[in-house]
Amino acid sequence: MYPEITVTDLGEKLKSDAKFILLDVRELSELDHAKVTDSRLEVTPMSRLASEGVAALSESARSQEIPVYVLCHHGSRSVQVTMWLAQQGYKNVINVSGGIDAYARKVDSSVGLY
Numbered sequence: 001m002y003p004e005i006t007v008t009d010l011g012e013k014l015k016s017d018a019k020f021i022l023l024d025v026r027e028l029s030e031l032d033h034a035k036v037t038d039s040r041l042e043v044t045p046m047s048r049l050a051s052e053g054v055a056a057l058s059e060s061a062r063s064q065e066i067p068v069y070v071l072c073h074h075g076s077r078s079v080q081v082t083m084w085l086a087q088q089g090y091k092n093v094i095n096v097s098g099g100i101d102a103y104a105r106k107v108d109s110s111v112g113l114y
Contacts, residue, residue, distance in 0.1 A: 002082045003094045005069060010096055011107035013069075014038055020067040021060060025049065025081045026100070030073060033114035034100050046077045054088055067092045073114075075099040 005013075013020065014036070022038060024031070025046040035041075048056045061068055068090065072078040075098050082095040096103070104111045 002079060002086065004097045005094050007096060007098050007103040007107050010069060010071075010103065014040075020069055021058075022069050022071060022096075023057075023061060023081075024071045024100075025077050026072050030114070034073075034104055034112035036071070036100065036103065036108075036111055046072070046081055049081060049084070054085075064090055064092065067094060069094050069096050071096040071103075072099045074101050 014022075020040055022036060022041045024036070024041060024043045026043075027045045027047065028043070031043065042058050042061060044056050044058070054062055060066070068085070070078040070082045070085070070093060072081075075095065078095050078099060082093050085093040100111060101113065104113050
């Protein structure tokens with residue numbers, strides 16, 4: 001099992017001043033179709049994580065000092081990355097259930113769909 005957050009709860013967190021990282025693991029080309037705009041967003045494609053490991057992550061994500069919410073298109077890749085990060089010793093890593101598609105459909109349609 002892995003920890004999850006709903007897109008509705010993520011939307012509330014994005015409206016807050018809470019400190020966290022929203023880690024988008026989609027490929028860069030996917031960002032042209034749908035993207036959350038927030039200063040806490042960090043993009044590290046799953047393919048880069050696969051080739052470089054945790055070294056591909058930003059220093060703030062590697063520090064493990066704040067929660068990391070993992071986002072992809074529908075939630076499949078983010079589950080894999082969430083579980084992988086947990087195996088690497090991350091304690092505060094959370095999957096965003098349904099991905100950016102569910103976020104666009106339920107919370108903010110302006111992020112786009114594809």
